[in-house]
Amino acid sequence: MPNNRxxxxxxxxxxxxxxxxxxxxxxxxxxxxxxNGGSIGASPPTYxxxxxxxxxxxxxxxxxxxxxxxxxxxxxxxxxxFTLPTGxxxxxxxxxxxxxxxxxxxxxxxxxxxxxxxxxxTVTQLDTTACVVSLAQFGVAGATxxxxxxxxxxxxxxxxxxxxxxxxxxxxxxxxxxATATAIGAAASAxxxxxxxxxxxxxxxxxxxxxxxxxxxQWITGGTDQAFLDIGALSYGVSSTTQNAIASGAFTxxxxxATITLTGGTFVGISAVYLDGNxxxxxxxxxSTASAEAAVSGSIAGTISGNSVTFTGVGANLGSGANPFxxxxxxxxxxxxxxxxxxxxxxxxxxxPFSSNMTIAPTTAQADSSSPSKLxxxxxxxxxxxxxxxxxxxxxxxxxxxxxxxxxxxxxxAVVQGDGxxxxxxxxxxxxxxNSNDLVPVQTIITNSGATATNFRTxxxxxxxxxGLSSCVNGAVSGVPGGSNACAVSISELQLSPSGTLTxxxxxxxx
Numbered sequence: 474m475p476n477n478r479x480x481x482x483x484x485x486x487x488x489x490x491x492x493x494x495x496x497x498x499x500x501x502x503x504x505x506x507x508x509n510g511g512s513i514g515a516s517p518p519t520y521x522x523x524x525x526x527x528x529x530x531x532x533x534x535x536x537x538x539x540x541x542x543x544x545x546x547x548x549x550x551x552x553x554x555f556t557l558p559t560g561x562x563x564x565x566x567x568x569x570x571x572x573x574x575x576x577x578x579x580x581x582x583x584x585x586x587x588x589x590x591x592x593x594x595t596v597t598q599l600d601t602t603a604c605v606v607s608l609a610q611f612g613v614a615g616a617t618x619x620x621x622x623x624x625x626x627x628x629x630x631x632x633x634x635x636x637x638x639x640x641x642x643x644x645x646x647x648x649x650x651x652a653t654a655t656a657i658g659a660a661a662s663a664x665x666x667x668x669x670x671x672x673x674x675x676x677x678x679x680x681x682x683x684x685x686x687x688x689x690x691q692w693i694t695g696g697t698d699q700a701f702l703d704i705g706a707l708s709y710g711v712s713s714t715t716q717n718a719i720a721s722g723a724f725t726x727x728x729x730x731a732t733i734t735l736t737g738g739t740f741v742g743i744s745a746v747y748l749d750g751n752x753x754x755x756x757x758x759x760x761s762t763a764s765a766e767a768a769v770s771g772s773i774a775g776t777i778s779g780n781s782v783t784f785t786g787v788g789a790n791l792g793s794g795a796n797p798f799x800x801x802x803x804x805x806x807x808x809x810x811x812x813x814x815x816x817x818x819x820x821x822x823x824x825x826p827f828s829s830n831m832t833i834a835p836t837t838a839q840a841d842s843s844s845p846s847k848l849x850x851x852x853x854x855x856x857x858x859x860x861x862x863x864x865x866x867x868x869x870x871x872x873x874x875x876x877x878x879x880x881x882x883x884x885x886x887a888v889v890q891g892d893g894x895x896x897x898x899x900x901x902x903x904x905x906x907x908n909s910n911d912l913v914p915v916q917t918i919i920t921n922s923g924a925t926a927t928n929f930r931t932x933x934x935x936x937x938x939x940x941g942l943s944s945c946v947n948g949a950v951s952g953v954p955g956g957s958n959a960c961a962v963s964i965s966e967l968q969l970s971p972s973g974t975l976t977x978x979x980x981x982x983x984x
Contacts, residue, residue: 509649510543511603513638513657520619521665521715521724523836528718530617531564535720538657539607540638542577542648545598551643552582553606554593555636556654557613562588564612577604598645610720619662634660665715665724666731666839668831670847673706673810674758680854681820683938688888688898689819690742693854701766702813703759704849707733707748709787709831710797713804725800730789731833735775735782735811735848738827742820746775746782749810750790759812766812773809787831798833811848819857819888819934826850855883855938858964862978863915866929871915871968871978873935877905879961886936889922897924901935905962915966937962 506512518535525532540553557563563586578597585592598604618634625633637654679702682693691698709731717724735746749758750771760766767774771790775782788798788807797805811827826846830838863871877883885902899921901913918933919926966978 507540507638507640507655508651508653509640509643511640511648512541513655514539514541517625517633517658517660518716518720519714520660520662520720521712521717522620522622522662523665523726524716524718524724525616525619525662527727527835530620531612531614531718532616532619532660533610533612533719533721534636534659536608536610538636538659539605540640540657541606542596542598542604542640542645544603545601545648546646547601548598549643549645549648550595550597551645551648551650552593552641553579553596554584554591554639554641554654555608555657556591556639557636558616558618558634559590560617561613561615562590563592564614576600576602577606579606598648616660619660621662622664623662625658625661633658634662663712663715664836664839665712665726666831666833666836667708667710667712667806668829668839668841669708670826670829670841671706671708671808672847673703673808675703675705675810675849677849679704679849679851681822681851683853683855683857683886683936685886685898685900688886689853689857689934689936690817691815692820692851699761700815701759701761701763702815702849702851703757704811704813704827704851705847706808706810707829707831707848708806708808709733710806711803723803725803726798726833726836728834729796729798730785731787731798731831733784733787733829733831736780736828736830737825738780738782738823739821740777740780740782742816742818743777743813744816745814746777747812747814748773748775748784748787748790749812750807758810763814766814822852822857823850824852853938854940855936856962857937858935860933860935860964860966860978863919863931863933863966864929864968865916865919865926865931867916868971869968871966873901873913873915873918873933874910874965874967875902875905875913875935876910876963877907877961878963879939880907881939882906883937883939883962885962885964886938887918887922888934888936889919889924890932890934891925892927892930892932893925895925895927897922899923912967933966935964937964 520532577599579594582593582595596604623633635656636659637656639654640651643650676694679692679694681689682691682698683689687698691700692702713723715724745763747766749769751769766772773784773790775784788796791807793799797807827848828846829841832838875885882904884904887901888898890896899918901918905911919931968976968978
């Protein structure tokens with residue numbers, strides 16, 4: 474038997490055969506045993522889901538899909554059929570390819586043209602050495618399954634993109650027919666966008682300080698009140714292991730900036746939120762004031778809307794040298810701190826960490842992949858309750874009722890806001906003893922606060938700072954010990970009419 478056979482020329486077909494590999498690309502090999510004892514193998518690329526979406530399911534499948542026959546005991550021929558997944562077809566036709574075969578020859582028997590779902594080859598065994606049939610790269614249409622993240626594992630599960638191989642019509646001793654086609658892992662997909670919250674330089678275990686002079690308008694961290702808070706960092710980039718639709722290299726986004734949204738937060742009392750993107754400055758991020766942070770090169774001010782904050786132009790704020798969305802920086806990661814700045818209002822509690830997501834065309838939202846989120850939440854240093862309507866109208870005297878069902882002494886402070894905008898504060902209880910109650914005239918509280926009621930009307934926010942209490946900020950004023958969402962300290966308002974009727978006025982949900 475000569476060492477080399479004549480070079481054989483196959484007709485024009487999209488599935489050109491050859492032992493081919495794309496230079497510079499290495500993939501984890503997937504192999505399995507066929508029903509007739511042969512083996513199959515593929516080196517499947519991982520496509521970016523965004524690339525497949527952008528190409529509407531038209532992708533190029535790399536070389537590497539192959540079938541290795543069992544060792545034959547004599548010469549002969551058989552038909553080898555490669556079949557694409559349901560709904561996937563060959564896309565166009567390829568130029569002619571030349572294949573060197575020393576053990577066998579192959580020729581296209583049927584299919585293998587544009588819009589067909591399979592390619593069947595006649596394999597002629599030339600000697601008693603196992604024959605290896607490999608597919609060159611080929612284009613397909615309809616690979617929309619890869620628009621969702623798919624995987625291929627050792628069992629070649631259905632979540633992957635599988636080509637099947639099957640031998641029929643064999644006259645080769647030792648190479649049996651296969652009643653069932655065998656799957657070959659051909660392609661997988663994953664998002665190209667990397668995004669997660671991260672442990673940054675955040676202030677650990679922050680709380681909202683209800684003590685004077687903060688009165689719920691600042692955070693307390695390390696025993697110090699401050700009007701800013703670093704709640705952690707967001708990390709993002711583009712994976713260098715996900716391929717573009719034509720499998721010629723890593724996928725890169727057509728745009729060079731993204732949008733990040735913080736969700737699930739309550740931003741009452743927050744005047745500004747920034748991403749600190751000063752990647753080269755070193756030192757602590759998040760300046761002590763919003764104006765100082767706004768002056769930081771590369772920082773982005775978020776737009777607060779309801780329970781979310783949106784940052785636009787993310788990535789571009791770092792400059793081309795550090796922007797991970799610039800093609801030259803694919804595989805790099807950027808990390809930016811999330812900085813919150815308080816206004817003069819009482820801050821709303823966020824007991825749960827914030828959620829976050831990132832979008833960049835052409836993709837759907839990439840949610841924070843860390844669970845739980847590494848962004849910091851914060852609660853009150855005690856309890857808080859709003860009384861939305863309260864008066865100092867003498868014919869209808871009103872009283873604040875305070876019930877302390879806790880086992881700790883609790884001080885109670887009041888922030889009073891008149892309807893005309895006048896604001897003041899006062900101490901209501903220097904220390905209400907454990908398991909005791911009190912009744913305090915509203916008129917006394919308003920007078921002592923120094924606030925001016927408008928047409929006798931005010932709103933009162935009552936604060937009960939205590940490290941011995943769990944935060945209760947949901948308007949649960951029933952005070953039932955151990956009850957669902959019950960507060961250990963309950964506060965409400967009672968109003969007495971000239972007729973002697975006592976009415977409990979409605980309280981607002983706490984911020």
